[in-house]
Amino acid sequence: MHPPTVEDVARAAGVSRQTVSNVLNAPERVRPETRLRVEAAIDQLGYRPNRVAQSLRASTSRMIGYRIEPMHPQSLASIHDRFLHALAEAGRAADHHLLLFTANDPEDEVANVQALHRAGAIDGVVLYGISTDDPRPPGLRQLRIPFAAFGRTGADSAHPWVDIDNAAGTAAAVEHLVTRGHQRIAFVGYPEGAAVGDRRADGWRTALDKHGLLDGSRHLDLRGEDSLATGARLGEALLQHHTPPTAVVAATDTLAAGVLRVVQRRGARLAVVGFDDTPTAAALDLSSVRQPIEAVGHAMIRALLAYSPDRPGPSAPDPHGAEPTSQLLTPELIVRASSALH
């Protein structure tokens, strides 16, 4: 009726509980013939070690917390789905599972993580959508709760993080456009101050400068919130400029889609490249910079688990003092019609 326990397996195999445990955790210590008998019993009963009991015993839940946010309605589909799947897949490989929770804001997230951690429900947490002055890294560090962050804050980076090279992404977009003959290439991005947005702007600026095109394009740097409407508004402004650009690099697919809408409505000729390669980009035939999100997920799980070894013994070096295993991954440009037709 109830799932079998070691006890049941032991009885079935005619050995003691510990022999069963040894077969599972230290097979070399048990005589082959005994092992075979025990393994047969395990198979026959369909025995699986009870994870809850294991967790209690080891004071390790093998669970990783993750806050699932309500989707921002004004923004397009994010790459969130892909990221979550990558995390789950990477976790599986390390015999860890994801535990989803909700929160109202970053402070609330820290509080909920602390509660879950104290309750032994999670060993650590993966942070998504890090902002420049994100309160979560310092908060969790102070609580000594293991975590890994997707993205970097402004100053603090003395904890595991994984990030994509945003500047390299926009730079690749510029390279592509320059190769296709564009000279005046605009940038449409977030307001200055957002770390991700600033890095994407940097990549655009640096790549232009490398080709000696910065002087002709520097004034074509427009910013606004991440929404379709803003993209459309900024696109409009670009088209009405007295020296309009022939191409635009956008900081997000959402902004790019807004620009694209204006372009199509006006029948203008303006190459557009977005960022994130959301499903919408494919739908719009929009060239976009694709984040290697699967690799990010795997790197984050690795970093998190390295940061918080299974059982930090008292003699082991303080994991919080160890050098974090952080990584910067390079995105890839996906070229589609929006930048390749004219």
Place this chain on the structure above:
Amino acid sequence: MHPPTVEDVARAAGVSRQTVSNVLNAPERVRPETRLRVEAAIDQLGYRPNRVAQSLRASTSRMIGYRIEPMHPQSLASIHDRFLHALAEAGRAADHHLLLFTANDPEDEVANVQALHRAGAIDGVVLYGISTDDPRPPGLRQLRIPFAAFGRTGADSAHPWVDIDNAAGTAAAVEHLVTRGHQRIAFVGYPEGAAVGDRRADGWRTALDKHGLLDGSRHLDLRGEDSLATGARLGEALLQHHTPPTAVVAATDTLAAGVLRVVQRRGARLAVVGFDDTPTAAALDLSSVRQPIEAVGHAMIRALLAYSPDRPGPSAPDPHGAEPTSQLLTPELIVRASSALH
């Protein structure tokens, strides 16, 4: 150092462990003054009951399994993100959390659910994307693992499910279009045989019939796989028909987006309504039928937990024999430019 336990609280409050437990689980049994002292100690130490120990003790993990699928690349952003958040939120209200796992296919999913269930890691599972002949409901039923399904299979419905009224959704789209004066309204959907697709086609057909418009539109019923390319191809076919429609109801936003692309490319006048109200719909200014996905999430958690009472004692009636608390929820049409301009 380590999180405080009942023991610590008891010591701090000068009572025994059980009194602490009573304060938490049967407050009426403890003298008010003692209770206050214990509660103060709990607050001061920041004590949280260890969920793992609770789970072991109660043989209930208060975890709900959920398979996270890799996103289908050819399809647009799904409503998956919203759904997951709704589930997590609803779970929180019931003191349950979601545990994410991966699987290669439905059979593998059942196997993984069984493993997790035997291991005591989950109490039940929420099924997403049910197809007509889905192997998961019968499989899980046979394993006596509690579950709730988003969607219905062909025959079997003797288990908790929540579904949206797909026919009502397309019918609402038709009503809207008829009100705006359209007479020939086409349908673009999945190949026949898919339960969801068939129901959406039914709604279209029935609504047309109600207005006596079915004869003029019956031939405008095109099917194909759920992709942008297919949508574009079918849209093309519709435009070149000798009696072309003036409006189209699509079974998904993906198909609708494909149609829309052709419409814009050709400058044709054709109203389009999609289904799912994905973020892409907003990006394309595409009217779309929106599923009340938050309500679905809540209903599913309710159904699942009602289906699997906390501790099904041997004397309790077999939960698998109880009447399932299933629900059909009505979607809502979101009108945008794609169907409201002309």
Place this chain on the structure above:
DNA sequence: TTGTAGGCGTTATCAC
């Protein structure tokens, strides 16, 4: 090589 004992943190049961 195999078996015996104890405890991870919680709560239900039963005395006091």
Place this chain on the structure above:
DNA sequence: GTGATAACGCCTACAA
């Protein structure tokens, strides 16, 4: 009203 005892299933010493 409060406190001792036992048990959930597992694993890690230690002993045989």
